[in-house]
Amino acid sequence: MSNVDVLIAALLGLVLGLAYAPTLVWLRRRAELDAGEPEQAPVVSEQLAQAVDLLRSAALVAGPYDEVLHSNPQARTLGLVRGNRVAPDELLDLVRQVRQQRRVLGTMLRLSRAQGTPQLELAVRLRGLSGGMVLVVADDRSAQVRTDEIKRDFVANVSHELKTPVGAIRVLAEAVEQAADDPVAVQRFAARMIHESDRLGELIRQIIELSRLQSDEPLLHPSEVVVDDVIADAAMQCRELAASSSIALTTSGTPALRVLGDAEQLTSAVVNLITNAINYSDPGGRVAVSSRLAQDSDDGYVEISVADNGIGIRSEELERIFERFYRVDFARSRDSGGTGLGLSIVKHVIGAHGGTVNVWSKVGQGSTFTLRLPALDQAIPSDGTVLEPPAQEVKP
Structure with missing residues (x-):
């Protein structure tokens, strides 16, 4: 083969290489995409982690796959984190909802605990962050809710207890009026009215005493x-x-x-x-x-x-x-x-x-x-x- 033939063959190879090179690069990139090139995991910034740790409320940051990227001790104490996952199913549903809708959500969440243990009442706020992350902040309102329930029950019971002697006094007063001509009956009804009045006075006294005791701490002084x-x-x-x-x-x-x-x-x-x-x-x-x-x-x-x-x-x-x-x-x-x-x-x-x-x-x-x-x-x-x-x- 002459030198001219060798030169022509080299030129043809160079031309073919340049022509097919973009196609080869495209095919390689397509193969990488089809193979599913792993995405970079979201990272909780140092400032966000410090803010979560400083909160008095329970707080955590959930990742795009419902994993817990960061949480404070309060969240773990309340049982919102189990291992590296968001624990309560009710809270997990809210996390997914906020991630999908990209909005801020605030609600009350009632969580059942072990048998014989009062329910956990949480005021929860959630906000979607970049990279599919969700910030969760939860305040434990269990004591406040139970206190409100006790107050409502107490008011209802007091109302009922006060109605009983008041009603009895009214009935006895009517009986006295009708028995005005019967001194014996009047004396009997009057004695009963005094008894019911004393009972009403004692009830009021103990209600006042109980109220005073609840606002007084004897071990402070x-x-x-x-x-x-x-x-x-x-x-x-x-x-x-x-x-x-x-x-x-x-x-x-x-x-x-x-x-x-x-x-x-x-x-x-x-x-x-x-x-x-x-x-x-x-x-x-x-x-x-x-x-x-x-x-x-x-x-x-x-x-x-x-x-x-x-x-x-x-x-x-x-x-x-x-x-x-x-x-x-x-x-x-x-x-x-x-x-x-x-x-x-x-x-x-x-x-x-x-x-x-x-x-x-x-x-x-x-x-x-x-x-x-x-x-x-x-x-x-x-x-x-x-x-x-x-x-x-x-x-x-």
Whole structure:
């Protein structure tokens, strides 16, 4: 082959290469696209991550595939994040909706939790971000919602309880008017009106007291309280009721026990327990108030117990007796002028003092309510014994 033929062949190869090169490049690029070239994952900026961490509310950033790219501890505590995924299905649906519609969304979300645990009430706000990301901010409103429900129930119960004595007074007033010519009937109806008026006055007094207690924190400015004085004052306030009901009221306990708190509130709690014990005991019964020093690990506690041998409480009712306006025996409570608020006041007072209320009861044998409060600088004997003086009867 001559040099001319070689040169011609080279030129033809060069021309063909230049002609097909764009086609080869296009084919290669098309193959890469068909193979699905991976897209770059979105990245949460440092500023956004810091803002999420600074929020008091629960917050997270969800990625385009529902993965959690960043979250703060509050979100994990509320259970909004499980592993690296958005946990509640209800919240996940909202995330997908915001991502698809590219809009801001605010709503209330109610999430069910473990059995026996109150529902989680969340005020949720979501906003779509670039790259398919979604910002979620959630405020836990569970306590506020439950408080509102309690207020509504309380107002409804108060309205009902107030209507009963008011209605009774009106009916009795009409009866007095119709029996104007019958002095005996007038006297009987008037006595009943006085009873219903006293009941109404007691109900109003306890409502005011409960309202005052809820706005007062006894441990913010506590004082030293001598338990002997609390028991003595409470027994003194109840002695007339005990005498009129033919109930033997006795006091005993370890002397010189002290706690921190409000003496008036603690006395009110013990008075309510003694009053209940008297009202739910038959004539000839006994009510005993005692105190002692107890030890739990290295901590000392003062226990004030009010025991009776009255009608007792069924086991299925023990969990409800501290509810407002709940009565074990409605007829007996109404006859004695009970309001159904006494034990609610007791529970609130003792809880505000950092203590607990325990109940033992058996139908036909009686009940024992024990108030357990942190003791103030009390020393317990090394052998664990607690000396108590003999019981004293409170005489009218």
